[in-house]
């Protein structure tokens with residue numbers, strides 16, 4: 371098969387792409403702000419305006435923003451390339467004018483959500499548009515999906531992601547690269563649990579012995595959950611949220627926690643979920659309810675994933691760099707859903723940078739050009 375390498379070697383304009391990134395970053399879009407998320411999607415739709423692509427936009431629920439789907443060949447039934455991106459960020463509204471303003475310092479460009487993942491999907495849009503403009507030809511139809519809820523586990527986009535993946539030959543995920551440009555071919559699975567304790571309220575001074583403290587019972591439960599962590603087996607737990615009580619002089623009736631679980635394989639998931647479901651307070655007067663389970667299944671570097679990795683590594687080699695993958699990372703993402711379906715999935719295809727989810731989040735300007743070129747090559751050469 372003839373390779374369709376771009377004729378014009380200078381088709382990528384990093385300064386222009388950075389101006390797009392700036393526009394995207396300056397619209398704050400935490401998952402909890404459907405208005406912000408939808409304004410980013412408006413911009414995404416505008417960016418595809420002159421590409422000739424078919425754009426569909428789906429409303430989800432009032433709590434979340436929309437989903438935008440872009441197809442290069444909407445009539446084609448041939449399994450193609452699915453490119454997954456999320457437009458939501460973890461940064462609350464106000465971060466842009468507070469702790470993390472958009473700014474450039476040498477090669478570093480800072481901003482909320484710039485690395486995870488606005489710059490990362492901006493290069494995928496640039497690559498798609500360059501193909502639409504006649505730089506190279508894609509061998510497969512390309513579908514790009516822009517979702518509003520990845521940072522909270524994709525409750526409203528998971529179905530759409532899975533439906534699109536079911537008709538795809540390959541899935542490319544534009545999450546940030548790791549450790550100097552490495553891609554991701556394996557991620558841990560993620561579990562989420564909401565645990566509620568209900569005790570008996572009482573006056574803390576006059577009737578202490580009549581009360582049954584939900585907070586005290588939950589304190590024991592928290593210790594048990596934290597004790598589930600087993601670094602040797604790659605199992606971690608974290609109680610990340612807690613609330614409860616009504617006053618300092620009241621024996622608390624209610625306490626609620628939310629816990630996060632990470633596991634490497636499905637057997638460990640089953641085992642750990644069973645341990646969560648079996649949690650019991652030592653005080654028999656306190657009632658405990660446990661809700662939750664596996665949110666994202668583990669994504670493993672199996673033979674199916676390896677075939678795509680090897681193809682991508684060959685493409686990278688032709689572009690003059692060695693493609694490497696990081697070992698299984700702890701962070702789950704939307705590629706977990708598609709990999710477990712048996713669809714070859716390659717993740718971490720964004721730009722280089724660091725500090726995702728922190729107030730030091732930045733990208734490297736110098737990585738825009740090579741990573742756009744790589745994305746363009748994947749889109750045109752995967753067959």
Ligand SMILES: [Zn+2]
Nearest residue numbers: 486487520545
């Ligand atoms: Zn992300």
